[in-house]
Amino acid sequence: MSSSDQQRGVRHDRSTGRVMYDEPTSDPVESIHRRRLLETHDDHRDKDDDDDVIICHEDLLRAFADDVTSLDLDDDDENDATGHRTNGEKYRTLAEWSCIIGYCESVCTHADATRRYSIFPLPLLSLRRLVEEEFLPLLDGIPRASDDATSKDEKAVIEEGGGESVHRRTNRNSSIRDELHANGLYACVRGDIDNKSLDCFGAALLVVIGMNILGHHASTLTLSEDHAYESHIDRHGVRRTCEVAVSGNTNAAKAKRGREISSTFDDGSSRAIVDAENSWLYMAKNPVLCDTPTMVLAAMISNLNCDIGKQRSPWTENGGKKPPLVSLPLYLMKRDMLWILHERGVMMKFPFALMELGECEEHLSSSRGLEWVDASELLQCDSGGTTLVLMNEKLFLDAILVSRTVYNDAQVYPYLYCGHYHRDAGRDGEEYRLVESLRLYAEATRVASSYRYDTRDCLQLMKHFTTVTSLISHDILLSSTWDCREGITNDVRRWQRRDNAIAASTWLIGFFDSLLLWEEREQNAFVEVIDLRHKHSMARLFQNFSVDIRLAAIEKIQSQDEPGDNSLAVTEDRLIYFRNPRSKRLAINSLLVAALSKEKVIIRESEMALPSTGEVRRCRQRKKARS
Structure with missing residues (x-):
C-alpha cells in the first residue's frame, strides 16, 4: 500500500484482493453539495436542532430503522378514511430516503479524490426539506387522483401527461443515461452539480413516487433484471404496465412513454420476434412488483452504487491493473440497511436485494454473514444429515429459491451471483466450489x-x-x-x-x-x-x-x-x-x-x-x- 493510499484512506479488500476501499475523512462542509444545502436552507438554520444532524453510522441506522417501522405499520384500520393520505406520506418518506442516499453517494464517490468527503455529519433535516421545497413543486399541475368513482384509471392518467410530466420535470436533461450515482431524487434536484442525468431506475422510481404522492396508489415500481418501469391495477382490476423510462428526447422516445409495454415492441415491422411474453428485459411477464413502500425502499438500497468513477466490474479479471476503487462507508451503509430490511422480512420476494446483501457480506463480512446456518432443506440433500453453510452463502441460495418459486425461474442473475461467490471461495482451496460455480453458470445459460x-x-x-x-x-x-x-x-x-x-x-x-x-x-x-x-x-x-x-x-x-x-x-x-x-x-x-x-x-x-x-x-x- 502506497503512502498516498494511506493518506486518502484507501485499503485493500482483505477477503478477495480484487477491490480497494476508499474511506475519505475530509469534512463534508467543504463539499459543494453541502454548501448548496446550507445556502438553500439558510433561513431554517436557527430552527434546526443538533438532533437533526446525523453524526455517525449508528445514528443513521437508527433513523432508517425508525422510518422502516413507520412504513411497515399496518394501515388496514385507516384505509377507508385516510388511506390515500397515509400512503402519500409513506411515499414522501421514500422520496426523502432517495434524496438522503443520493446525497451520500455524491459526497463520497467523485472520481477526483480531492472532491470525496466523509458522509458525516449528515444534514438529515435539510435533505428531507429538499422533498418538500424542490421535489413536490415539480408535481404541481399533474392530474391528481379523484375520489369520484367514475374517474379515469391509472393508465389513462399517465397517458394524458402524468408519467411524461413527471419524467420531464424531474429530469432536467430530458434524457436517461446509464451512469453512476444518478438513481434517485437527489440526482433530480441536484444533478446539475456533477452534470448527472437520471438513469432508468431513477426515472421509474420518481414516476412511481410522484404518482403515489398524487394519490394514484395502484402505481407500482416494477423491475426486471435490467430494467424498471411502472405498473398499476386499472379500474377493471387488470394489471397494466407502463413504459416510463425510455431513454432519449426524440419524438419516438416521447411517444413510447406512458404506453403499455406490449405496444412498445411494435416497430411497424412484421419481423419482430420479441414481445412482452418472451423478452428478457421484461422477464417474460414475471417481473418483481415492489407493491409495498418497504419493498420500494429495498429496491432503492439495493441500487445504491458504491463504485468510484467508471471502472471495470470487480467480477472481471483486472489483468494486473490496479483493482477498482469502491466506497467503504457506502458499502457499510448499504449492508447494514439491507440487514434491517431483511430482519423485517421485506426481502423474501426480492432476489436482487438478497443478492446485493450477499455481495456486501462477501466483501465486508459482519457477524451475521459469518453465522453457520442449516441449509439441508434448501439444498434438498439426499444424505439425511445436516448441511451447514455460512449465512452469506444462504442469501444467494435464498435468491435462487425465490426466483424459482415466485418468478417461474425467469431470472439469470441469481445463478451468476451465486456462481461468482463459489468461484471466489474455490480459488482459496475448496476445489468442489469451482465445480459448483460452473454448475451455476450453466444454470444461468439454461x-x-x-x-x-x-x-x-x-x-x-x-x-x-x-x-x-x-x-x-x-x-x-x-x-x-x-x-x-x-x-x-x-x-x-x-x-x-x-x-x-x-x-x-x-x-x-x-x-x-x-x-x-x-x-x-x-x-x-x-x-x-x-x-x-x-x-x-x-x-x-x-x-x-x-x-x-x-x-x-x-x-x-x-x-x-x-x-x-x-x-x-x-x-x-x-x-x-x-x-x-x-x-x-x-x-x-x-x-x-x-x-x-x-x-x-x-x-x-x-x-x-x-x-x-x-x-x-x-x-x-x-x-x-x-x-
Missing part, C-alpha cells in the same frame, strides 16, 4: 436460452456471458502462482481430485450446451464466445482439460445408466454431473463431440455450423419447388 433473442433486448445479458467465460478461463481453468523472478504466472489448473475435474468438465459442456441451443432455436449465430476466433472460445477452454478427463466427461453426460441426483448443489461430499445435452451440435457422435474427444481440441466451422430446423428445411424445400 434460463437465458428460454428467451427469444434480440440485440437490444439481450445486450446486457450477452455482456455478462462474455465476462463469465473470461472468469471461467482465468479463475477456474487456470491457477495463479507467484515466482520471485517472473512474478504472477497463470498455469493450467492441476485438479486435486480427478472426479472434480470430470464434474467441472461436464458443467462446462452444460454451460455451452444452452448457448448452442439458444442459437439453434433462433437460427442465428449471435453468441460472441462461440465464435471460433474468440480468445475464450470452446476449443481454448476445453484444452485446459486433459483428453482422458474430457472423454470421461463425455461418457458421463451421455450415460443412461447412472441414477439421477435430486440434490440442488455440489458440496464437498457430493458431486453432481451435467447430463443429457439438448443442443444438436453436442448430440452423441456429433462432429463437435468428436473434436472434444481428441488430444488436441481443434474446432472448425463445420463442427459449429447451425443445424437446420424442420421449419427452415420446409422453407428451403418450398423455395426449391417454386424455382
Whole structure:
C-alpha cells in the first residue's frame, strides 16, 4: 500500500484482493453539495436542532430503522378514511430516503479524490426539506387522483401527461443515461452539480413516487433484471404496465412513454420476434412488483452504487491493473440497511436485494454473514444429515429459491451471483466450489436460452456471458502462482481430485450446451464466445482439460445408466454431473463431440455450423419447388 493510499484512506479488500476501499475523512462542509444545502436552507438554520444532524453510522441506522417501522405499520384500520393520505406520506418518506442516499453517494464517490468527503455529519433535516421545497413543486399541475368513482384509471392518467410530466420535470436533461450515482431524487434536484442525468431506475422510481404522492396508489415500481418501469391495477382490476423510462428526447422516445409495454415492441415491422411474453428485459411477464413502500425502499438500497468513477466490474479479471476503487462507508451503509430490511422480512420476494446483501457480506463480512446456518432443506440433500453453510452463502441460495418459486425461474442473475461467490471461495482451496460455480453458470445459460433473442433486448445479458467465460478461463481453468523472478504466472489448473475435474468438465459442456441451443432455436449465430476466433472460445477452454478427463466427461453426460441426483448443489461430499445435452451440435457422435474427444481440441466451422430446423428445411424445400 502506497503512502498516498494511506493518506486518502484507501485499503485493500482483505477477503478477495480484487477491490480497494476508499474511506475519505475530509469534512463534508467543504463539499459543494453541502454548501448548496446550507445556502438553500439558510433561513431554517436557527430552527434546526443538533438532533437533526446525523453524526455517525449508528445514528443513521437508527433513523432508517425508525422510518422502516413507520412504513411497515399496518394501515388496514385507516384505509377507508385516510388511506390515500397515509400512503402519500409513506411515499414522501421514500422520496426523502432517495434524496438522503443520493446525497451520500455524491459526497463520497467523485472520481477526483480531492472532491470525496466523509458522509458525516449528515444534514438529515435539510435533505428531507429538499422533498418538500424542490421535489413536490415539480408535481404541481399533474392530474391528481379523484375520489369520484367514475374517474379515469391509472393508465389513462399517465397517458394524458402524468408519467411524461413527471419524467420531464424531474429530469432536467430530458434524457436517461446509464451512469453512476444518478438513481434517485437527489440526482433530480441536484444533478446539475456533477452534470448527472437520471438513469432508468431513477426515472421509474420518481414516476412511481410522484404518482403515489398524487394519490394514484395502484402505481407500482416494477423491475426486471435490467430494467424498471411502472405498473398499476386499472379500474377493471387488470394489471397494466407502463413504459416510463425510455431513454432519449426524440419524438419516438416521447411517444413510447406512458404506453403499455406490449405496444412498445411494435416497430411497424412484421419481423419482430420479441414481445412482452418472451423478452428478457421484461422477464417474460414475471417481473418483481415492489407493491409495498418497504419493498420500494429495498429496491432503492439495493441500487445504491458504491463504485468510484467508471471502472471495470470487480467480477472481471483486472489483468494486473490496479483493482477498482469502491466506497467503504457506502458499502457499510448499504449492508447494514439491507440487514434491517431483511430482519423485517421485506426481502423474501426480492432476489436482487438478497443478492446485493450477499455481495456486501462477501466483501465486508459482519457477524451475521459469518453465522453457520442449516441449509439441508434448501439444498434438498439426499444424505439425511445436516448441511451447514455460512449465512452469506444462504442469501444467494435464498435468491435462487425465490426466483424459482415466485418468478417461474425467469431470472439469470441469481445463478451468476451465486456462481461468482463459489468461484471466489474455490480459488482459496475448496476445489468442489469451482465445480459448483460452473454448475451455476450453466444454470444461468439454461434460463437465458428460454428467451427469444434480440440485440437490444439481450445486450446486457450477452455482456455478462462474455465476462463469465473470461472468469471461467482465468479463475477456474487456470491457477495463479507467484515466482520471485517472473512474478504472477497463470498455469493450467492441476485438479486435486480427478472426479472434480470430470464434474467441472461436464458443467462446462452444460454451460455451452444452452448457448448452442439458444442459437439453434433462433437460427442465428449471435453468441460472441462461440465464435471460433474468440480468445475464450470452446476449443481454448476445453484444452485446459486433459483428453482422458474430457472423454470421461463425455461418457458421463451421455450415460443412461447412472441414477439421477435430486440434490440442488455440489458440496464437498457430493458431486453432481451435467447430463443429457439438448443442443444438436453436442448430440452423441456429433462432429463437435468428436473434436472434444481428441488430444488436441481443434474446432472448425463445420463442427459449429447451425443445424437446420424442420421449419427452415420446409422453407428451403418450398423455395426449391417454386424455382
